[in-house]
Structure formats: structure tokens, C-alpha cells
Amino acid sequence: MSLTVDEVRHIANLARLKLTPEEERRYAQQLSSILESAARLLEVDTAQIPPTATVLPLRAPLRPDIPRPCPPREKMLSNAPETEAGMFRVPPVLE
Amino acid sequence: MTALTDLSLLEAASALRKGEVSSLELTEACLERIDALEPQLHAFLAQTPDLAISQAKAADQRLQEWHKKTEEPLPLTLGIPVAIKDVLCLEGIPTTCGSRILEDFRPPYSATSVARLIDNGVVVLGKTNTDEFAMGSSTENSAYGTTHNPWDLDRVPGGSSGGSAAAVAARMCFAALGTDTGGSVRQPASFCGITGLKTSYGRVSRYGLIAYGSSLDTVGALTRSAADLLPLFTAMAGHDPLDSTCMPDPVPEINLDAGTLTGVRIGVPKEYLIEGIQDEVETAVRSAVKVFEELGAEIQEVSLPHTDLALPVYYLIAPAEASANLARYDAVRFGPRLKSEKLWNQYLNTRGELFGPEVKRRIMLGTYALSAGYYDAYYGQAQKVRTLIKDDFETVFKDVDLIACPVAPTTAFRIGEHGDDPLAMYLEDIFTLPANLAGVPGMAFPVGFDRNDLPIGMQLNAPHLGEKALFQAVHAYQTQTDWHLRKPDL
Numbered sequence A: 001m002s003l004t005v006d007e008v009r010h011i012a013n014l015a016r017l018k019l020t021p022e023e024e025r026r027y028a029q030q031l032s033s034i035l036e037s038a039a040r041l042l043e044v045d046t047a048q049i050p051p052t053a054t055v056l057p058l059r060a061p062l063r064p065d066i067p068r069p070c071p072p073r074e075k076m077l078s079n080a081p082e083t084e085a086g087m088f089r090v091p092p093v094l095e
Numbered sequence B: 001m002t003a004l005t006d007l008s009l010l011e012a013a014s015a016l017r018k019g020e021v022s023s024l025e026l027t028e029a030c031l032e033r034i035d036a037l038e039p040q041l042h043a044f045l046a047q048t049p050d051l052a053i054s055q056a057k058a059a060d061q062r063l064q065e066w067h068k069k070t071e072e073p074l075p076l077t078l079g080i081p082v083a084i085k086d087v088l089c090l091e092g093i094p095t096t097c098g099s100r101i102l103e104d105f106r107p108p109y110s111a112t113s114v115a116r117l118i119d120n121g122v123v124v125l126g127k128t129n130t131d132e133f134a135m136g137s138s139t140e141n142s143a144y145g146t147t148h149n150p151w152d153l154d155r156v157p158g159g160s161s162g163g164s165a166a167a168v169a170a171r172m173c174f175a176a177l178g179t180d181t182g183g184s185v186r187q188p189a190s191f192c193g194i195t196g197l198k199t200s201y202g203r204v205s206r207y208g209l210i211a212y213g214s215s216l217d218t219v220g221a222l223t224r225s226a227a228d229l230l231p232l233f234t235a236m237a238g239h240d241p242l243d244s245t246c247m248p249d250p251v252p253e254i255n256l257d258a259g260t261l262t263g264v265r266i267g268v269p270k271e272y273l274i275e276g277i278q279d280e281v282e283t284a285v286r287s288a289v290k291v292f293e294e295l296g297a298e299i300q301e302v303s304l305p306h307t308d309l310a311l312p313v314y315y316l317i318a319p320a321e322a323s324a325n326l327a328r329y330d331a332v333r334f335g336p337r338l339k340s341e342k343l344w345n346q347y348l349n350t351r352g353e354l355f356g357p358e359v360k361r362r363i364m365l366g367t368y369a370l371s372a373g374y375y376d377a378y379y380g381q382a383q384k385v386r387t388l389i390k391d392d393f394e395t396v397f398k399d400v401d402l403i404a405c406p407v408a409p410t411t412a413f414r415i416g417e418h419g420d421d422p423l424a425m426y427l428e429d430i431f432t433l434p435a436n437l438a439g440v441p442g443m444a445f446p447v448g449f450d451r452n453d454l455p456i457g458m459q460l461n462a463p464h465l466g467e468k469a470l471f472q473a474v475h476a477y478q479t480q481t482d483w484h485l486r487k488p489d490l
Helices: A005-014 A021-037 A073-077 B009-018 B023-041 B049-068 B112-119 B162-169 B186-192 B226-236 B279-294 B307-328 B343-354 B357-370 B375-396 B422-429 B433-438 B467-480
Strands: B044-047 B081-085 B123-128 B175-180 B195-198 B218-223 B265-269 B298-302 B402-406 B442-449 B455-461
Touching: A005 A021, A005 B357, A021 B307, A021 B357, A021 B422, B009 B023, B009 B049, B009 B226, B023 B044, B023 B049, B023 B081, B023 B123, B023 B162, B044 B162, B049 B123, B081 B162, B112 B175, B112 B226, B123 B162, B162 B175, B162 B186, B162 B218, B175 B186, B175 B195, B175 B226, B186 B195, B186 B442, B186 B455, B195 B226, B195 B467, B218 B226, B226 B442, B226 B467, B265 B279, B279 B298, B279 B402, B279 B442, B279 B455, B279 B467, B307 B357, B307 B375, B307 B422, B307 B433, B357 B375, B375 B433, B402 B467, B442 B467, B455 B467
Parallel strands: B081 B123, B081 B175, B265 B298, B265 B402
Antiparallel strands: B044 B123, B175 B218, B195 B218, B195 B442, B402 B455, B442 B455
């Protein structure tokens, strides 16, 4: 399994990562060798094996729905790079 | 006279109760030691001396009141200086995960594990270095520089909880919190000659732990012995309504004096003592197994046949989960922003510029494994093979109580030794990944030294929620041996 630079560019775009051309080349090579090393995994017969998403026997436990105070708005906004009128400020999403 | 920082956590707790020392004196001794050694080790990303001194004074106040009427039980951690891995939130204190994308982030709340320790009176000295978002085995992936191993400054301390391990080994603190997603508590504990616990998945709340691989992440601790570790585990473990993956099961009371190993069955998996493992590591692990036998344990060879598949399974599942977890770094709610006219470009620029190379590599690997056309072949297949690995453990634990094996194939490697070769670095984790995939607990502890005087560690694994057996076995071993008492010359 080997990844082309075009495929790396596509994945980086899906993951919202801007890469330099040098990074694209390096990741194409490194990701290819990581996937090659995983090839033996693909050969295991798992037709009858269920997947494990979690090792816990718990299934979405619920806690009592009791109102409790939440942190003040200023505190939750205090790490934001830009705020306005008590909200997070972002560039326009729709033109 | 013993330096205060050379006391064990339990000796310090006892001295506090007898009034032989104050928490402020312990704290100042640790702060002085950090000042003296930090330039060589770089174990910390943030130091919190003001917080530490105020917590120490509060602990001393509580001790004074306790002396007037001693019937109220005091937590063993009261007044004990500790350090916290920088992936766990501590309200108001910079928490970076070793990443530039969280530079100057000050959490608005504390992790449950941290809050419970603080409720139990610990003194927080600071936040320790880590590979960026806990992705790595050496701390070389920290955006803020590598931590140096106290036993040999040219070598890595292991990772990702390398700052915590170095700080404990160097006697900068009595204990430290770490996290273990694929070996990140056990491997640095092994490289630094200390004791480290990876808790069972679901045993300790992860509320306030900045997520990496959510089906694998666990909170643990590093100390100089199993006995020192117990009060931290007791304080942290148990259900938390703020974490729906934290098990409601009661945490057993663990009494170390009563622990006997007579009749305890320990399995040694044949898949772990393989070619490529450093001779001295194998010899030390086999000698330690002999000690367990002399302590009354029954030793038998066991088989975990899917061990060699743990590496590819982990390096598909963990990156897949990471790619989803790290989607939240969007420069909207926290973190620096590389401004752009368009939101799309702002995402691309901020994330492309501020994530480090290993984090980007894993995000892309995970994105690929989850993408249309590859999901079943990679992520789906990895989840199925994970079932086989988990079943291996369940089968073996029908016959034995504990599994004994090495922590890492070698002792601490040199800084820069793996260069830009991600696969070579991933191989460091081959013996620690299976426990995370199976969700079982593990404890790493020192069992010898190699020819370069570098510590060798081994681990015991127990069934899910079986931490009690780990504490009892390692404590029994540490009453018979003194590897855990050795300290680096600094």
C-alpha cells in the first residue's frame, strides 16, 4: 500500500491541515511505510469476529438530570482568540 | 541526615504526622531541587511555586488542627508535593499538552483526578513535559523541548509521561500523575527506574484529561514504589458522574501488609521474550520472575498469540480516535489563531502551522483509516483484531492471576537515536500496547540495571479492575529487592 502526494493532499484537506510541499512528500513516504507495516493485519481472517469499540460493559449510563450551576460566560470565553458581545468571533462562514 | 527529598512518600507522610517536618519544608526542599536540576532535566513545562506554597501552608494548618484532636483520619497524600502531566487540566494554570496549539491555554476547570488529589491535600509543584498530545515514547515530540533522563542526560526519559518520570526519579517531587494510552506511564517509569501504574480502562475519571485515543486513554501515577503509589490510586479511583466511561464499581480497600504471594499464579507470555530484545532486559526480567517464585508465586508459561498484531491495531485505532478528538482545535474557542479572511483558511493555517510533525502524521493516518473506501479495510479490521487481542488476555486470565513481561525491548535510548523514523519509535511500544487494547491494568517497576547503569523495568498485568493484585505483588517484590531505592547521581 503506498500513498501518492495527491492522496496526502486530499487527506490533509479533510483533516484541515495545510502542508508544505516538502511535508507532502515526506508524509507520503512515511504514511506509506506505516501502512505497509500494517499489511499483515489485513490478512487476518475476521469474518466471524465482532469489532471491539470499547472494552467496557457499560452502555451509555445516565445520571440524574439535576440542574447545577455552570461556569460563568466570561470564564468560558477567556481562552478565545477573539470575542465580541459575549460570543466567539469568527470570520464569515457564508459569503 | 537524609535529605528531605530522599524520603519516600510514606516516610514524608509519617514525618508530617509526627510533626518532624512541615509541608512547607518539604515543598521548599522540592522547589530548591527543581531550581537546581531543571536546567539539566527540563522536566517541567510550568512551575507553580506560589500555588504550592499556599497549598503547603493550608496542609500545615490542617495538620496542626489534627494534632489537637487526632481521631479524624488524614489522607496520606496531605501536604505531599507532586507534579502533574501537562495533559491534565488544572484550573487557571497553563495546560499545553506539549503543543503550540494550546500555548497559554488556562483551563476553566480542573480534571477530576487532579481535583481529587487536591481535595486529599497534595501540593502541586507544576505541570510536567510530555510528547505533544501524549503522542510519543521519548518526550522528543514536545513542542517545548526534550526532557533528559536523570540516569544519563544524553538519553530520553521515555514518554509520553517523561517529564513526570524524570521529576520523580530525580527527587524533584514525591509522586507525579501521568497518562497511559499505549504505554505512556509504564515505559517512562521503566526508563527512569521508578514505579508506574496504568489503571484499568474506566477505573479513574478522565474528565479534564485532554483526549487523545478515547477508547485507550487512562490516568495513572508514577512514584518510587508501589507502597507510595497506593494513596494516589485510592484518592483518584472510583466513579465520577462527569465521565460516563468511568466504572461505577467500588474501589477495593488494599492492605499491603496482608499481601502474600503464596498460590498467586503468574504467567510469562512466550511471545514477549523474543529476538531483538536487549539481553540484559531478558535476564533481569527472568531473575525477577524467580524472585516472585521464591515469594510463593506459581510461575507458568502462557501464550498471547496475537501479540504481534497489537502494533498495527494500535497505530490504526489510536490515530483514528486522535483525528476525531483533535478536530476541536479550530482556533475558535481556545488556542492561538493564525488570522485569515476566510474561516476555511484559518483552520488550515492554524492547524498546519501549530501542530507538530508527529501529531499531523497521526491525524492524517487516522483520517485516512476512517475515510470512505478505507474504513472497513483499516479501522473496521483493526477493531476486529482488537477483539482477538482482548480475548487472548481473557483466556490467559482463566489460568493465571497476573502476567509478567518486559516493559520495553531496551533500556533508555539516546536523544535523537530514532531521528525522523516514526516506525522505529512505534516499535518501542510493542510490549505496552496490548494492555491498552485489552483495557487491563499494568504496573511497571525496576528489576535491575544494564551495563551502562540504566534502569531496566518489567511490568505485571492483571485482569480488568484487578489493581489490588498488582499492588500486592509489586510491593512484595519491593520488600525483597532494593532496585527501587537506587537513585541517579545528579
